[in-house]
Structures are given as structure tokens and as C-alpha cells.
Amino acid sequence: MLEAIGLDVSSGRDAGARLLGASPRPTAVFCANDLLALGVLQAMVGAGVRVPDEMAIVGYDDIEFAGAAAVPLTSVRQPARRLGRTAAELLLAETSDTKPDRQAVVFTPELVVRESTRVRR
Numbered sequence: 001m002l003e004a005i006g007l008d009v010s011s012g013r014d015a016g017a018r019l020l021g022a023s024p025r026p027t028a029v030f031c032a033n034d035l036l037a038l039g040v041l042q043a044m045v046g047a048g049v050r051v052p053d054e055m056a057i058v059g060y061d062d063i064e065f066a067g068a069a070a071v072p073l074t075s076v077r078q079p080a081r082r083l084g085r086t087a088a089e090l091l092l093a094e095t096s097d098t099k100p101d102r103q104a105v106v107f108t109p110e111l112v113v114r115e116s117t118r119v120r121r
Contacts, residue, residue: 002015002018002019002022002029003015004031004032004036007032007033007035007036008035008036008039009035009036009038009039009042010039011036011039012031012035012036012037012038012039012040012041012042012043013039013040013042013043014039015036015039015040015043016039016040016041016042016043016044016047017043019040019043019044019055020043020044020047020049025055026055027054027055027056028055028056028057028058028117029055029056029057029058030058030060031057031058031059031060032060033059033060033061033063034059034060034061034062034063034065034066034073034075035059035063036059037057037058037059037060037066037073037075037116038059038065038066038069038073040057041057041069041070041071041073041116044057045070045071051071051115051116052071052115052116052117052118053118056074056116056117056118057071057073057074057116057117058073058074058075058076058116058117059073059074059075059076060075060076061075061076061077061078062075062076062077062078062112063075066112066114067112067114069116071115071116072114072115072116073114073116074111074112074113074114074115074116074117075111075112075114076109076110076111076112077109077110077111077112078107078109078110079107079108082107083107086105086107090103090105
């Protein structure tokens, strides 16, 4: 496992450079967010690594720019509006005079497959 210093594109480029020097080099990477993944993607493309043939890349959040990258990025999408709305509702319920029972809410993420990954047979 390789750790990035930050959660931005620059940190992704740095992590990508370290991946390029790894022996053996991994064939896939899952990043904590799309900005890191885009930085890794930049490092791979800049070094001539074929994505996804030599390195598959997956991000998390499915930001708007994920699909607009030089190699459109596969990403995990969360239901952001539902997540925000539910968080606000739970917070308002916590501040009311009648305290509700605590509850765990689970949201199912969606894998948005684009060109940075492929099915290996």
C-alpha cells in the first residue's frame, strides 16, 4: 500500500511517480478520491504507461472532471445529495426536544466504469 501526502492532484502525481519506481509495479491502483486518481493518471500518461492496459486506475467521488480526463476515470459515486439531506435531517432531529433513537444509515455506492479500467479475461 502506498500512502499519498495529501488528497489533491499534486499528491497524486507524486504518488504516481513513486508507483513508477516500484518493483514489481502494480497493475492497478484505487485512490482515496478522484483528485488523487487524476494525479496518478497524469503521472502514468506522462511516463508513457498505457492506461488501463498496463495500469488500471479507480478514483472515489465521481467528480465532474472524472469523465473529462484524457483517459476518462472509473470512479465510485456516492449519492451526495441524499447523503447531505439525510445528515441535515439527522442533525435537526438531534437538536429537537424529543431525542430520537440513534440510527445508522447506509448508502450504496455505484461504480461508474469508464476507460481507466477494463475487464481482464
